[in-house]
Amino acid sequence: MFDEGTKIAVFAIVMAAWVFGLSADKHAPFPDLATAVELSQLPALPLTAAPDGSPAQARVSGQRVALSAGFEAKLLASYVIEGRVVTRRTFRHDPTSAVSPLDLGIVWGDLAAPGGTDDIAFRTGHRMIWFSNAPDADLPKTWKDQVTNNHLIPANPQVNDALMAIEVGARVRLRGYLVTVTGDGISPWRSSTRRDDGSIVGGCEIIMVTDVQVLSEDATAA
Incomplete structure (x- = not known):
């Protein structure tokens, strides 16, 4: 001892x-992002999030997609999230940074409205997000389910550039697929597929992103 x-x-x-x-x-x-996925070969995606503001998600067939650096992604679900960015962290040295160089913490629903997170403090850990609310905060009952940490895998360099330009405070729409990533030197890296399992270890979304939009404050779902 x-x-x-x-x-x-x-x-x-x-x-x-x-x-x-x-x-x-x-x-x-x-690291150079060498991933270049053929988007035309992927399943169809919803155009927007769900009408209530929650992410739109639907199971897909389990198609496997080659990424760069010997990694592979297995598609679990199509996915569209719309919300406000509350944390941003880049990665260069962890085992998956060659394909996932960015995490964005995003809140959706009531929390994404102007002032919706005024009583919540956010900070990042390594591939995780921490948050706490003021004792007297008036928040929705299920507000913690509206906080997500997202490990982002750009489908190509153009998507990567768009993601890297996003700053904290932006309202965004990300379209793509929840995935499980495999490769040499890592255990299978599997996305959460639920909103109620937290945003720390095992509760984060791993999204292979195919489309990025920065939204205006008055944007509404189509």
């Missing part, structure tokens, strides 16, 4: 390594 002095030293070393890793990830160049 460690004595207290050793525990403090070990903790300091771990924290220093974590901070160094964050700094290195921030300043290192992005």
Whole structure:
């Protein structure tokens, strides 16, 4: 067992390594995105989110799609999410950054309305989002289900450029597919397919994005 002095030293070393890793990830160049999916071969997608503002999702056949760097995506569901971006974090060094260089935290429904998140604080962890509400916040009963962390896999470099241009505060519509990603050196990386399983480990959406739109404040579902 460690004595207290050793525990403090070990903790300091771990924290220093974590901070160094964050700094290195921030300043290192992005890997080239070589993924170029043939979109015409993919299942049809909804044009917008559901009428109540929730993501539109429908099961698809399990088609497998080759990504870059030896990765492969298995399609689980077609998916369209519309909402407001509350967190943004880029990745360069983790095992899947070659195909998924960006996470966006997005809120939808009531939370996406102007002022809808004024009483909620958000921050990012590694491939996760943390959030907490003010004690006196007046929020919808199921507000936590309207917070999503999204690991984004651009289907091609053009989609990648559009995603990388998105800033916190933007209202967006992302269309694509929830997927399971496989490849050398990783366990199967499987998307959540439910809204009520949290947005930390195992509760995030992994989206192969095929279309990106930045919406005006008065945009409504078609």
